[in-house]
Amino acid sequence: MTHRKPLVAANWKMNGSQALLAEITALLASTNWSKIDVLLCPPATLLPGLAATGQCLIGAQNISQFSSGAYTGELSASLLMEAGAQYVLIGHSERRTLFGESDELLAAKMQAAIGHGLTPVFCIGENLQQRQQEKTEQVLAKQLAAVYAAHPEFIAKSVIAYEPVWAIGTGEAASPEQAQQAHASIRQQLATYDAKAAAAVRILYGGSVNGKNAAELFAQQDIDGGLVGGASLNAEEFFQICQSAKG
Ligand SMILES: O=C[C@H](O)COP(=O)(O)O
Numbered sequence: 001m002t003h004r005k006p007l008v009a010a011n012w013k014m015n016g017s018q019a020l021l022a023e024i025t026a027l028l029a030s031t032n033w034s035k036i037d038v039l040l041c042p043p044a045t046l047l048p049g050l051a052a053t054g055q056c057l058i059g060a061q062n063i064s065q066f067s068s069g070a071y072t073g074e075l076s077a078s079l080l081m082e083a084g085a086q087y088v089l090i091g092h093s094e095r096r097t098l099f100g101e102s103d104e105l106l107a108a109k110m111q112a113a114i115g116h117g118l119t120p121v122f123c124i125g126e127n128l129q130q131r132q133q134e135k136t137e138q139v140l141a142k143q144l145a146a147v148y149a150a151h152p153e154f155i156a157k158s159v160i161a162y163e164p165v166w167a168i169g170t171g172e173a174a175s176p177e178q179a180q181q182a183h184a185s186i187r188q189q190l191a192t193y194d195a196k197a198a199a200a201v202r203i204l205y206g207g208s209v210n211g212k213n214a215a216e217l218f219a220q221q222d223i224d225g226g227l228v229g230g231a232s233l234n235a236e237e238f239f240q241i242c243q244s245a246k247g
Contacts (some may be wrong), residue, residue: 005037041087125168160190
């Protein structure tokens with residue numbers, strides 16, 4: 001862990017309930033979190049309920065690239081903010097692969113979020129084949145370039161999440177060394193656009209983070225916390241993961 005304030009984020013994906021929200025926020029209320037930031041990204045329907053608890057930072061899982069209009073089913077930045085969101089996940093591998101979100105679309109979503117004052121958690125990561133072909137750094141650089149080459153000023157307004165696709169939901173997390181190497185390469189790539197912002201930006205690790213492996217992952221020099229999927233659906237385990245980010 002470093003001089004950057006750690007951030008632990010929960011991505012509930014299309015899971016969770018009001019009951020889980022109540023359980024987790026009650027547990028979070030039992031401790032002082034001044035040393036770290038805790039962010040919950042539940043399904044959008046739960047955002048106002050989370051905002052009402054005042055217990056942590058609040059994030060959405062997706063955003064429209066448009067500001068308003070006839071886009072059935074979509075949620076704009078201002079609607080998300082009205083529901084309480086301060087952060088939004090952009091570029092999660094499930095959005096890239098299952099919903100075909102391209103680099104161009106994700107750049108537009110980044111613009112929509114930052115333009116309205118939402119902090120994006122921009123997710124990038126290589127798949128198994130790309131890792132086996134030793135293309136990890138190249139893939140990460142391309143995903144970063146799609147947003148930050150034209151907008152280096154976005155780095156200071158972002159959080160980055162490194163999520164190797166092969167580690168998501170598989171129970172097989174990257175080793176601390178593998179993750180650190182990828183995080184260092186992300187920071188180096190960002191430094192080519194803005195060295196000061198690259199040194200300050202928080203880079204989270206995501207992919208099978210759990211109560212057992214979190215502390216070792218978070219202890220790496222360029223790992224500033226985690227983006228937690230499955231383990232964030234268990235209140236006690238998520239609490240434990242948050243605790244391990246305190247150092
Ligand atoms: O956004 C979270 C990631 O997809 C990680 O999910 P996971 O912790 O279930 O592997």
